[in-house]
Amino acid sequence: MPTFVFFPTVLLRALLALSLLLGGFYATAQAVESEGVRDIAQELDQARTELKQIQAALADSKIPFTDQQLVDFRNRLNQVQTKAAGIDTTITPLHQAAQARLAELGLPEDEATETQDVKKQRSALNEEISTLSGQLKIARLIAVEAEQAISEVAAQRRQQFQDVVSQRGLSPFAPSLWRQLQEKLPDDRLAVQKSWQKIKEAFAPVAWQHKLWLGVGALVWALGGIAIWFRFIRFLVNKSQPTRLRRSLLAIGLIGLYVAIPTGVLLILLSVLMYAEGLTPELLVFIRQFIAVVALAAFIAGLGRALLSPHKPTWRLPSLPNEVAQALQWLPLTLGGLIIVLWTLQQLTHVISSSLSTVMLTNGLLALGLNAVVGIAVWRAQRYYRKEGGLDLGSVWLTGLHRVALRLVSLAVLCSVIALLVGYTALSNLIIQEVIWLGVVILTTYLLYCLLSDVAQAVLNNVRQDAAQSQLNQAQWRWRSQAVLLFSGGAKLGLLLVAATLFSLPFGEDPVIWLQRRLAFLSQGFTFGEVTLKPVAFLYGMVVLVVGGLAVHSLQAWLANQYLPYTRLDPSMRSSAARLVSYVGYVAAAVVALSAAGIGFDRMAWIVSALSVGIGFGLQAVVQNFVSGLLLLAERPIKVGDWVSLGTDVEGNVRRINARATEIERFDRSTVIVPNSEFITKVVRNVTLSEPLGRGQITVVMPVNVDAQQVRACLLRAAQSNEQVLEDPAPFVTVDGFEQNGGIAFSLFFYLPSPRLVSAQRSEVFFAVLELFAQARLALHHTQRMEVIGAASSGVEAVPVSAADASSVGKTS
Structure with missing residues (x-):
C-alpha cells in the first residue's frame, strides 16, 4: 500500500475509533445518570419502608421492648437519617444545576x-x-420523621431506665437472694454448659492451621507493639529535648500501647469467627461488645498509669506527691480488670438467659466491686493528705478544686453503697459508673489539654529560636506566633466543648451518636439569603485556604530563589515577577476556598456586590493603591534598588514594592512608606532608570588673566587621576563665561559607573583639583578663599579672601 494512502486510512480509522469511544462515554454517562436517579429512588423507597416499619413497631404499645431492642431501633433510625441526609446532599446540586439550565x-x-x-x-x-x-422533599421528610422517631426511642429508654433505677430488689447481702440462687444454680449451670457446647461446636470446623496462624499473628502483634514502645522511648529520650512535650507524648504513647495490644490481639484471635458456624446472634453481639469493653478498660488502665507514673516521677504530668502516686499504682490495672470481669459476668447472664437471682447477683457484684475499688483509692489518698497535714498542689485554686473533688467522690461512693445495701442495685450501679465516667472524661480532657499546650509551647520555642538566629524577621516571628496561639486556643476551646457535652451525656447513651445529634448543625448548616452556609464546609474552606496559601508561598519562594535566578531577568524583575505570581495565586486560593466552603462561582454575585459597595465608600483608596502596585510591577517605571525622588521631600532607594505601598530607604537610613498611587499620578524622578552612569560636575571661578589652557589641563588631570572616573565618555572642561564679579567660570564634567558614586568621587576629584592648583600656583578669583600652603623655600604666598564669599568655591550638580 502506498504511503500517501496508508496514512489517511490510519487517520480515518483512528477518528472513527475516537468517535465511537466518545459516543460510548456519552452513552455510558447518560446511562450512569439515569441509573443514579433510579438508585436514588430505590434508596428512598428502602429508607421510607424501614422508617414505616420502625414507626409501626413503636406505635404498638402492647409489645414491651427491651433496652437492646430500643438501641437497635435507634441505630436503624440513625442509618435511615444518614441515608436521607446523603440523598439530600446528592440531589441538591443536581436540582440547582437543572434550575440554572432552565434559567x-x-x-x-x-x-x-x-x-x-x-x-x-x-x-x-x-x-x-x-x-x-419531589425526591428532595421526600428525603427531607424522612430525615425529620427519623429524628422524631429517635426522640421517641430516647424517651422510652429514659422511661425504662427510670423504672429500673427506681425499682427495689434484693440486696446481694440478703439471705433470700442466696437461697433463690441456690435453687436456680443447677439450671444456670446447665445453661452455661449448653452455651459452651454451642461455642465448641461452632469452632470445631475451623482448621487447626487457621488457629495456629491467628495465634502466631496475635503473638507477633503483641511483641511488635512492645518493641515499638521501647523504640519510641529511646527516640524521645535521645532525640528530643527534656520538655513537657516529651512527657505528654510519653503519656499518649503509653495509652496507645495499653489499648493497641489487647484490642489488636482480640481482633486477631476473634477473626476466627469468619470460619465459625452456628453462633447465635446474641453471642456474636456479646463478642463484639466484649472487644469494645476490653478497649475501654485498657484505655482506663493506660490513662491511669500514664498520669500516675509511679516509677518515673519525671514523666508525671500532674503535680502529685510520689507517695500518693505509689499508693495508687494498683488502681488503674485493678479497675480495668474488674470492669472486664464483672461486665463479662453481667452480660453472660443475658446471653444464657439465666435466672433472675443470678442477674441480680451479678449486678450487685458489679456495683460492689466498683464501689470497693473507687472507695479504697479515695480513702488512701485522703489518709495520706491527713498524714501530711493537708493537700498542697502549689495553687490555692487547684488545691481547693482537688479537695472538693475528693469529697464529692467520697459522698457518691457512700450514696452508692447505701443504695446497694437497701436493694437499689441499679441506682448504685448508676452512681458509681457515672463517677468513673466523669473521672475518665476529666482526666482525658486534662491530658489532651496538656498535650495541646505543650505542642504550642514547643512550636513557639522553635519560632523564637529561629528569630534569635536571624532566620525569621520580626513580622514573620509575630504572625507565626499569633497563628500558633490562635490554633492552640481554638483546639482547646473545642476540646472543652466536647468535654462539656460528654459531661451532660445521659446514662446509657452512645457518646458518638450523642455528639452527632448535638453537633448536627455543623453539617446541616443554615441559610443566608440564597447561600447555605455549613460550619463544617466553612472549616474545610479554611483548611483549603491555609493549604493554598502555603502552596502559593512555597511557589513564590521557589520562583524567587531557584527558578528565576537562572533566567535573564534582573534581581528587581525577579522579585516583581514572583510577587505578581503570588498575588494571582492568593486570589485563586481564595476563590477555591470559597467554592470549598459551599459558595460556588455562580453564587458570588452578592460578594462582588458587597465589595463594590465597600470599595465605593471606604476601600477606594486601598483598591487604587493595589491597582497602582500591579501597574508598577507590570510597567516597571521603578524597581527595587532604584534611586528615586518624589517631590522635594522624598528621595532614596526603593527597597520593596508591596501590594498597597512602596518602601523607600532615604540616605539617612530612615524609611518612607509611599502609597503606590503617588508613583502613578505624580512626577517621579528615577536616577537609575535608563542610564546607569553617574555624572559629576565641579565649577571653579578663576581670575580673568589666568592661563585657561593650564586650568583646563589641571582639571582634566585631576579627573583622570581618579580610578573611578570613566575614560569613555571622557572627562571634559567647559568655560561657562564671565561672572558678574569679574571672574571666569570653568566647569569640569566626568562620568562614573554609577550615580551612587558621584557624591564621594566628586569630593576626591575636588581635592585633586585643589592640590594641582597649588602645585601650579594657580590662585582662584579674589572673591574666593583659597590658601595655597607649601614649603617656605618655594615662595608660595597665601591669598586671603573674604569668608563671606567662601560659598562660591565650588558649584556642583
Missing part, C-alpha cells in the same frame, strides 16, 4: 417562534426538576 433558556416564547428543540429541552428540564424536587 438559561429563559421564559417560554410564542409557540410560533420557539423551536421544537427548545420545547423538548424545556419539557425535559421541567420534568427533571419536578422529579428532583
Whole structure:
C-alpha cells in the first residue's frame, strides 16, 4: 500500500475509533445518570419502608421492648437519617444545576417562534426538576420523621431506665437472694454448659492451621507493639529535648500501647469467627461488645498509669506527691480488670438467659466491686493528705478544686453503697459508673489539654529560636506566633466543648451518636439569603485556604530563589515577577476556598456586590493603591534598588514594592512608606532608570588673566587621576563665561559607573583639583578663599579672601 494512502486510512480509522469511544462515554454517562436517579429512588423507597416499619413497631404499645431492642431501633433510625441526609446532599446540586439550565433558556416564547428543540429541552428540564424536587422533599421528610422517631426511642429508654433505677430488689447481702440462687444454680449451670457446647461446636470446623496462624499473628502483634514502645522511648529520650512535650507524648504513647495490644490481639484471635458456624446472634453481639469493653478498660488502665507514673516521677504530668502516686499504682490495672470481669459476668447472664437471682447477683457484684475499688483509692489518698497535714498542689485554686473533688467522690461512693445495701442495685450501679465516667472524661480532657499546650509551647520555642538566629524577621516571628496561639486556643476551646457535652451525656447513651445529634448543625448548616452556609464546609474552606496559601508561598519562594535566578531577568524583575505570581495565586486560593466552603462561582454575585459597595465608600483608596502596585510591577517605571525622588521631600532607594505601598530607604537610613498611587499620578524622578552612569560636575571661578589652557589641563588631570572616573565618555572642561564679579567660570564634567558614586568621587576629584592648583600656583578669583600652603623655600604666598564669599568655591550638580 502506498504511503500517501496508508496514512489517511490510519487517520480515518483512528477518528472513527475516537468517535465511537466518545459516543460510548456519552452513552455510558447518560446511562450512569439515569441509573443514579433510579438508585436514588430505590434508596428512598428502602429508607421510607424501614422508617414505616420502625414507626409501626413503636406505635404498638402492647409489645414491651427491651433496652437492646430500643438501641437497635435507634441505630436503624440513625442509618435511615444518614441515608436521607446523603440523598439530600446528592440531589441538591443536581436540582440547582437543572434550575440554572432552565434559567438559561429563559421564559417560554410564542409557540410560533420557539423551536421544537427548545420545547423538548424545556419539557425535559421541567420534568427533571419536578422529579428532583419531589425526591428532595421526600428525603427531607424522612430525615425529620427519623429524628422524631429517635426522640421517641430516647424517651422510652429514659422511661425504662427510670423504672429500673427506681425499682427495689434484693440486696446481694440478703439471705433470700442466696437461697433463690441456690435453687436456680443447677439450671444456670446447665445453661452455661449448653452455651459452651454451642461455642465448641461452632469452632470445631475451623482448621487447626487457621488457629495456629491467628495465634502466631496475635503473638507477633503483641511483641511488635512492645518493641515499638521501647523504640519510641529511646527516640524521645535521645532525640528530643527534656520538655513537657516529651512527657505528654510519653503519656499518649503509653495509652496507645495499653489499648493497641489487647484490642489488636482480640481482633486477631476473634477473626476466627469468619470460619465459625452456628453462633447465635446474641453471642456474636456479646463478642463484639466484649472487644469494645476490653478497649475501654485498657484505655482506663493506660490513662491511669500514664498520669500516675509511679516509677518515673519525671514523666508525671500532674503535680502529685510520689507517695500518693505509689499508693495508687494498683488502681488503674485493678479497675480495668474488674470492669472486664464483672461486665463479662453481667452480660453472660443475658446471653444464657439465666435466672433472675443470678442477674441480680451479678449486678450487685458489679456495683460492689466498683464501689470497693473507687472507695479504697479515695480513702488512701485522703489518709495520706491527713498524714501530711493537708493537700498542697502549689495553687490555692487547684488545691481547693482537688479537695472538693475528693469529697464529692467520697459522698457518691457512700450514696452508692447505701443504695446497694437497701436493694437499689441499679441506682448504685448508676452512681458509681457515672463517677468513673466523669473521672475518665476529666482526666482525658486534662491530658489532651496538656498535650495541646505543650505542642504550642514547643512550636513557639522553635519560632523564637529561629528569630534569635536571624532566620525569621520580626513580622514573620509575630504572625507565626499569633497563628500558633490562635490554633492552640481554638483546639482547646473545642476540646472543652466536647468535654462539656460528654459531661451532660445521659446514662446509657452512645457518646458518638450523642455528639452527632448535638453537633448536627455543623453539617446541616443554615441559610443566608440564597447561600447555605455549613460550619463544617466553612472549616474545610479554611483548611483549603491555609493549604493554598502555603502552596502559593512555597511557589513564590521557589520562583524567587531557584527558578528565576537562572533566567535573564534582573534581581528587581525577579522579585516583581514572583510577587505578581503570588498575588494571582492568593486570589485563586481564595476563590477555591470559597467554592470549598459551599459558595460556588455562580453564587458570588452578592460578594462582588458587597465589595463594590465597600470599595465605593471606604476601600477606594486601598483598591487604587493595589491597582497602582500591579501597574508598577507590570510597567516597571521603578524597581527595587532604584534611586528615586518624589517631590522635594522624598528621595532614596526603593527597597520593596508591596501590594498597597512602596518602601523607600532615604540616605539617612530612615524609611518612607509611599502609597503606590503617588508613583502613578505624580512626577517621579528615577536616577537609575535608563542610564546607569553617574555624572559629576565641579565649577571653579578663576581670575580673568589666568592661563585657561593650564586650568583646563589641571582639571582634566585631576579627573583622570581618579580610578573611578570613566575614560569613555571622557572627562571634559567647559568655560561657562564671565561672572558678574569679574571672574571666569570653568566647569569640569566626568562620568562614573554609577550615580551612587558621584557624591564621594566628586569630593576626591575636588581635592585633586585643589592640590594641582597649588602645585601650579594657580590662585582662584579674589572673591574666593583659597590658601595655597607649601614649603617656605618655594615662595608660595597665601591669598586671603573674604569668608563671606567662601560659598562660591565650588558649584556642583
